[in-house]
Amino acid sequence: MRKLIINSKVKLSVLALSMAALAYNCSDYLDTPPKDVFTDDNFWTSENNVRTFSWLNYDTFLGYGNNASTSSDFYFHNSSKIDDNLAMNVFINLNTTANATNGNWNSYYTLIRRTNLMLQRVPTVPMDEAKKNHYLGVAKFFRAFTYFRLAQEFGDVPYTDLYLSQNDADVYKPALSRAQVIDNVIKDLEEATTLLLEEDDKNTTVNKNTAYALLSRVGLYEGTYRKYNSSQDGSEYLLKAKAAALVVMDNPKYALQSDWKSLYNSIELLGNPEVILAKRYIQGVLSNSIQAYTNTSTVQSGLTKFAAESYVTTNGLPIKQVGGNPQFLGDETITNTFANRDPRFAKAFGTEDYAYSDKPWNGLTSITGYVFQLYNNPALSGPEVTTINQNHIDAPIFTLSEVYLNYAEASAELGTITNADLDASINKVRARAGIATLTTDGTNAMVNGVQIEDPQRTSALEQITGAVNPIIWEIRRERRTEFMSWTAMRQLDILRWKKGDYLDSTANPDVVLGARIPSLIGTASKTKVNADGYVIPYVGVTREFVSPKHYLSAIPTNDISLYEAEGVELKQNPGW
Template identity: 80%
Template sequence: MRNLKINAKIKLSVLALSLAGLSFSCSDFLDTPPKDIFTDSNFWTSENNVKTYSWLNYDTFLGYGNNSGTTADFYFHNSNNFDDNLAMNVFTTFNTTANATNANWNSYYTLIRRCNLMLERVPAVSMEEAKKNHYLGVAKFFRAFSYFRLAQEFGDVPYTDAYLNQDDAKVYKPALSRAEVINNVIKDLEEATTLMLPIDDKNITVNKYTAYALLSRVALYEGTNRKYNLAQPGTQYLQKAKDAALAVMNNAAYKLNPDWKSLYNSLELLNNTEVILGKRYLRGVLGNSIQAYTNTSTVQSGLSKFAAESYTTINGLPVKQIGGNAEYLGDNTITNVFANRDPRFAKAFGNVDYAYSDKPLNGLTSITGYVFQLYNNPAATGTEVTTIGQNQIDAPIFTLSEVYLNYAEACAELGTATNADLNLSINKVKARAGIATLTTDGSNASVGGIQINDPQRTSALEQISGVVSPLIWEIRRERRLEFMSWTSLRKADILRWKKGDYLDGTKNPDVLLGARIPSLIGTASKTKVDANGYVIPYTVSRTFIAPKHYLSAIPTNDISLFLAEGVELKQNPGW
């Protein structure tokens, strides 16, 4: 049944492709009317056609990537999307010059055009009113998601909420400010929550609670981005983030799954109570390559020293707790490193031995020595593990765990966090992980009656852009560990907190180091280590330049196209 259903979706999607407005530039997607055997007048005739058209929107969720592709939200890196957790097996750094085109810019605007057409045509389609409203909400959801990502990546961007004809004077107009774009995104999402059905096709299509989950993400982003990057009040957005998260948390249908790892290594996330929205993969229809890249002779991307030291011990204390942490046994051996640590550490990375070019482990090597194993599933065998494009584990897109941590962070940033708030949110995540839960006096954080005092929180690195309270620090730590390898989410967090310096090898040397292997000191091994025995994965470093690298460059082709129409599309600072 599942196979037939998905194949039917693919066939119908091909028919609807004529209305997708696929393009290669912002101007093209605004200008070009759809062409094919279907016309605009004969397609919008039934609920089934509307549903088919809406399926095209889901390609925007990258998940683990498509087939052999490595453009994904997890694990894989490129010059526009890398974080401080995983060192890519091939060195990655920031773009230095503006590119003529940008794939994200093109694909987001293509989706926006589809959504604007959908919003214009659906009201005239004969269908049940509740379903009509739902699909209007679906269009608003995807339009909001696309504009949100545009604003995150590019700042001020052209904005239109109408499906425009080629000769419309509004096709080319100055970019709208990032703040106004985000306000429109929030407006779309708030309207979507009132229009969409509470559930539609289980957790593989968007619904009212997916809209609330995205709203909590967007509003948290805006509230913290304003506070840390713009020195502006973000209170109203933080309150929206808290309220939207609570709407999901109050839905008893959503519950944390007992096994954290199962979110990332399951062959089937359908009906998983923690997954608000998932991306499904199926043999012969759609695969990914996430397992193949971590289970074959390809050198793995590896955990950085900077990330490894962020894992607390089971008692909830940081490894360098001022005053000491008896549970932490140091890093002289891999046994000591993993002893008494947050159980998610050993679920994501192998704790038996390090693996590197001089000494593979079961055929595997890692650029930093830490063997990545989060995606391993014993039920998956053969080519479904080892062959690029044939892996079938499903990917989480929105989860209850993220919503819980959105809520906790919003409360902490508002300065209103209570122990009841922590128990309602972050402590559920920590308890599931198997580590001690937090208490707070509103600013400080404690575990088991001991106040957390992490020297990293007030280090020179943190003081570059500003030190945060112990409670906010611990909530940020929890996001990092809970979503380890969720590259796009971590990168967005780093930038909204104004912590781009985390990615700079000079300001933060630990981001370009790996496991400690003292036996390699002074040897002629191919794997190089520093004087203390920490693996050096690269012979080059990277520099984060502010404000340049907080935003991507506006594609120069589009700047030229707009200029030809008498409209200046300004380039971002530093580019």
């Protein structure tokens, strides 16, 4: 942590800060202070300076990535961010050795230091008391969000809620247990909900409802993590998740929009009543490349067989329903594959034809055959779609649909879920999608009076760490479908459920298969298929998920050595 402390003198170029802020609210550009260079001693003099300083915090939201970067919460994979929905266009394996450094570790602690500085300085700034409290709430929100992600990724981590000088004895302290870190996260968020304004810059900056949305996410994560990873009672956290979600659900200013796809392909999410917080991209100021990677000659990442088979038919039944599903027509052809399926399937992927190396579709190819189209917007064309660093659709960060599903899952995990709970939450998401709504007796799941019996729920893969009851299974399925391609969310769901085996290509061969194209069987096609005709995107490679190793990232070895030099042991995570 020393390298973060060394830069304790805050020197801010307001021009640079203003440009960063344009990504979130360009109307504030005219209100920025004069171009100058400030130090920590003379900066904290006005609300305008505090607002400008707070804008830097928003860089932590990756959204669709910045400019040409593929560091994103959506679609892209890297060695520390892999899910079971998409197969990357090149094979990505899980990390096998501990790295000397970790970008998240460094950036997260930098952000925490910034928030601790805000919490120390803002009370001294001459400004309206309500706005002063709001910015204290903003700082607590970002500190909570950042420690939450540290605990998710690394487990036990060093914790401080003070802005420390370089020589402070508390700079190097043993890591706090992840359970204690999470409790501090919840404390910060609960305090933030009392400090933050109901609305500030609409849905492009943090407000009271953003804090409740994050609190519902944290409570659900911790409650299920303790249950499945630690065999502990997580009820306290699940109750917090429900209560926080309900605050947002009961707020009349939020409502689902009719078009699910519009969450992911809109030029503007500012003021969208379904979006609690958005990352704005403004042409010529801040762009992304998410569309270019799915609309050019670059081979697309593609849907896996494992994910494709999770889509139900419109009657709400799984495609392999015990006793049969009359709406499922098989997957011999692309027409049959998409027939009668959850409409989100066809909104995310092309239904006209598969595309692969020997047979492009409109110039596009996919590593698995499925053509990804979720981010396409018919109002955009040319470089705004096909050129890296020129895309500018907005990205959702927190949505009402997530809050609904947080509420439903927490209710099911508590064992108290009722049909009223379903109707207040998940059934609104399903109705918007165009599939049959659920009913339950508290354990089982039914659609139109038919009990759902998915053999995948009790398969050998699920038995590795234990099967869940049918209503939890269907809520998890809905979450997967609703947030298809939200890579960061899906990966963290897998880890909190202790389902890392989903990523293992031996335990789960379907995670490294693609579309079924029987016409390629026995041909000399460059695109390989197995005996049943399913595309094999990678040949001669496997991915092994090692438990407990891969449930947490390695602590950077440089930081372990840095702490050791100060006489403090920073323990490495199991398996590394």
